[in-house]
Amino acid sequence: MDSPPLTPADWLNMAVKELKERGHGALKAQPLAKALNVTRGSFYHHFDNLESFHAKVIAHWSEISSGQIIRTAREMAPPEQALDDLLQKTFQSGEALERAVRAWSTVDPAVAAAVAKVDVARIGVAENILIDGGVPQSAAKSRAQLMYWAAIGRLMMPFPAENVLSQAEITELARLMLRP
Amino acid sequence: MDSPPLTPADWLNMAVKELKERGHGALKAQPLAKALNVTRGSFYHHFDNLESFHAKVIAHWSEISSGQIIRTAREMAPPEQALDDLLQKTFQSGEALERAVRAWSTVDPAVAAAVAKVDVARIGVAENILIDGGVPQSAAKSRAQLMYWAAIGRLMMPFPAENVLSQAEITELARLMLRP
DNA sequence: GGCGCCACATACACTGGTGTATGTTGCCTA
DNA sequence: TAGGCAACATACACCAGTGTATGTGGCGCC
Numbered sequence A, B: 001m002d003s004p005p006l007t008p009a010d011w012l013n014m015a016v017k018e019l020k021e022r023g024h025g026a027l028k029a030q031p032l033a034k035a036l037n038v039t040r041g042s043f044y045h046h047f048d049n050l051e052s053f054h055a056k057v058i059a060h061w062s063e064i065s066s067g068q069i070i071r072t073a074r075e076m077a078p079p080e081q082a083l084d085d086l087l088q089k090t091f092q093s094g095e096a097l098e099r100a101v102r103a104w105s106t107v108d109p110a111v112a113a114a115v116a117k118v119d120v121a122r123i124g125v126a127e128n129i130l131i132d133g134g135v136p137q138s139a140a141k142s143r144a145q146l147m148y149w150a151a152i153g154r155l156m157m158p159f160p161a162e163n164v165l166s167q168a169e170i171t172e173l174a175r176l177m178l179r180p
Numbered sequence C: 001g002g003c004g005c006c007a008c009a010t011a012c013a014c015t016g017g018t019g020t021a022t023g024t025t026g027c028c029t030a
Numbered sequence D: 001t002a003g004g005c006a007a008c009a010t011a012c013a014c015c016a017g018t019g020t021a022t023g024t025g026g027c028g029c030c
Helices: A008-022 A029-035 A040-046 A050-074 A079-091 A095-105 A109-132 A137-155 A167-177 B008-022 B029-035 B040-046 B050-074 B079-091 B095-105 B109-132 B137-155 B167-177
Strands: none
Touching: A008 A029, A008 A040, A008 A050, A008 A095, A029 A040, A050 A095, A050 A109, A095 A109, A095 A137, A095 B095, A109 A137, A137 A167, A137 B137, B008 B029, B008 B040, B008 B050, B008 B095, B029 B040, B050 B095, B050 B109, B095 B109, B095 B137, B109 B137, B137 B167
């Protein structure tokens, strides 16, 4: 029943999974090793210590998130639709992960820095969509910020699944935000 | 140099302080005892165990938050001003605490339940302000939700102090939200 | 066919936490 | 003035984690 040897990527993927399901408190060598059916020896073979491992985990998350941003930006159909996508789809399957990372960022400055970068990138995408939709540049930034904050705020509700706006409400909001 | 004997309230106040400054990971008997210059014996004299202590901490936070809500609601001057207050003042000195509690809520269902209740109450206040300001009931709820999510989202940014809207922008937003 | 390295396993010393059981000290009170 | 209780302190057994040092099995390769 022995499985193929593990790579650092395997550890990072498991880390992301545990982060999503149990929060950053689960990012420890011993529990992760158990989840991968190996001992901590493997962990300390691939990584120097917990701190550097955490750094690689958050870097991995940044890449994942950046990938999502690129894809979202590429689907820039009509601005109204792009806005819907950005508001809704960005945090669809990634909600739990996003919540966990943001909670983590409140106690780890390195994570906070990474999250801040991703935030800037995402808000930039939203801003460009608004500008493409005819919103004056001066107003676009603060509106994009507002929208982004609302999206983050929603998923930081204790039960984000119960905190939803109807499609009609989202469309109404998008229309409001695209007003010149 | 001996100080007066501690009460459970002293422990709860210290807990809130540590929660605010270091996050919920600091809510442990040993570190708190050290911060209060006593030993864990005192902790286990006043509380059964960590779990019940945590329950009292979050209950204490709920009362604090409810107090703020009452005060905010009582200052219901003109709706525009009340909205400013709700958006800005609620999380002024309490930003770090709010962040910590919300991060905590992502890993503790009991905390999540308490936070959810406070959220409902706060959104209710915002909704009433909007209704007082002439917004139709049907639209008031979703707009109040949006505003609340944005407020929460802002303070969950890694550096909330750098994520601010100018007073002009807030006023503009309040005006927008109060549109019938 | 022995060499070396990769991917672990094992063992050890250590830290920082929990909960419990049992002192100890001062004050309040009958 | 003796008892009793509140507010601790002390000591113990235990657990879950870290990091490090060293052992080991297989496989690639010349």
